[in-house]
Every structure is written in C-alpha cells, then in structure tokens.
Amino acid sequence: MSYTNLNYHIVFSTKNHKPFLDDSQMTRLFEYISGITHNMKATLLLAGGTTDHVHLAVRLHPEISLTEFVRTVKTNSSKWVHDTFSREFAWQEGYSAFSVSQSIIGKVIEYIRGQKEHHRKLTFKEELQCFLKKHNIEYDEKYL
Numbered sequence: 001m002s003y004t005n006l007n008y009h010i011v012f013s014t015k016n017h018k019p020f021l022d023d024s025q026m027t028r029l030f031e032y033i034s035g036i037t038h039n040m041k042a043t044l045l046l047a048g049g050t051t052d053h054v055h056l057a058v059r060l061h062p063e064i065s066l067t068e069f070v071r072t073v074k075t076n077s078s079k080w081v082h083d084t085f086s087r088e089f090a091w092q093e094g095y096s097a098f099s100v101s102q103s104i105i106g107k108v109i110e111y112i113r114g115q116k117e118h119h120r121k122l123t124f125k126e127e128l129q130c131f132l133k134k135h136n137i138e139y140d141e142k143y144l
Contacts, residue, residue, distance in 0.1 A: 002062060007045070009108045010056040010070060011131070012095040017124060019051035020089050021081070026051070029081060036076050040064050045105065048112035053124045055112045057105065070095045094143065096128060098135055 014020050021029060030047035033056070037044040041061035048055050060069055074091045081089045100108050111118070118127070125144050132139045 004062045005102050006060045006062060007100040007102060007105050007108075008056075008058050008060060008066060009098045009100050009112075010058060010066075010095060011053060011097075011128065012070070012074060013053035013092045013124060014051075015090040015092050017052045017092070018088075020086055021051055025081075025085055028084075029054075029077060032080050033073055033077055036073050037069075040069060040072060042069060046109045046112050048115045050115055050119050050124070055115065057100070057108050057112055066097055070097065096131060096137075098131065 026049065033047050033054075034044045037056075037058060042064060043059040045057040045059060046055075047057075056073070058069070060066065074095070078089065078091050122130075128144055129139075131137075
C-alpha cells in the first residue's frame with residue numbers, strides 16, 4: 001500500500017495577461033476545472049484568481065504527473081471557455097507550481113481566497129516574482 005499527500009499551488013495566466021472573464025464567468029470556470037480535477041482522481045481544494053490568472057490548490061493522485069495534470073486542465077478549460085464565452089480566449093504557455101506541506105495548505109487556501117484584495121496592491125507579475133523568489137526559482141523576466 002502507498003500513502004501520499006501531494007499538495008500543489010499552481011498558477012497560470014491568460015495569454016498576454018489579457019483580462020477575459022468576469023466574476024460569474026470565473027465561478028463557472030472554476031466549477032468546470034473542479035470537474036476536470038475530479039475526473040483525474042485529484043482533489044481541487046480551491047480555485048481562485050482574477051480576470052487574467054488562476055490559482056489552484058490541488059491534491060494530486062500519485063498516478064498523475066504535475067505536468068499531465070496542468071496540461072489537461074489548461075487544454076480542456078481553454079476549449080470550454082473558447083466555446084462558452086470568448087473565441088479569443090487562450091491560456092499563456094507554461095505555468096508555475098509549488099509543492100505545499102499539509103501543515104500550511106490552509107494558508108495557501110486563504111491566500112487564494114484573498115486574490116481580489118491581494119491584487120489591489122500587487123500585479124500578477126509582481127505576485128509571481130515574489131513566489132519565484134520565495135521558492136528560490138531562477139527565472140527569465142521575459143517569460144513572466
């Protein structure tokens with residue numbers, strides 16, 4: 001028997017950080033992402049974000065790689081948004097993901113819950129730079 005607790009905080013943005021979705025559309029998008037997550041034997045702890053990016057707190061099943069999970073979520077949700085709301089919609093290439101200990105997953109969930117308030121002070125780019133620095137991840141600013 002194997003026992004795992006693979007929590008992640010995943011962040012990805014719309015193409016060119018274009019603000020595509022309003023609050024009600026975001027709510028529907030998060031419900032759709034929840035369904036994708038469930039179908040992949042993962043648990044969506046919380047989805048949140050603003051009109052130009054998404055944060056996911058998830059617990060992955062050990063049979064699913066992080067890359068496979070994000071690719072599936074982005075591909076399927078992009079098609080759904082494209083068909084439902086905007087033919088112009090697309091996600092930016094790539095993503096950021098951070099492993100999260102069970103002892104602080106609650107703090108990550110609260111952070112995601114506070115996205116609107118948080119982004120009154122910080123842009124998405126500034127937020128992502130803080131995460132990358134906090135996790136000692138080298139990055140090229142042109143890809144942010």
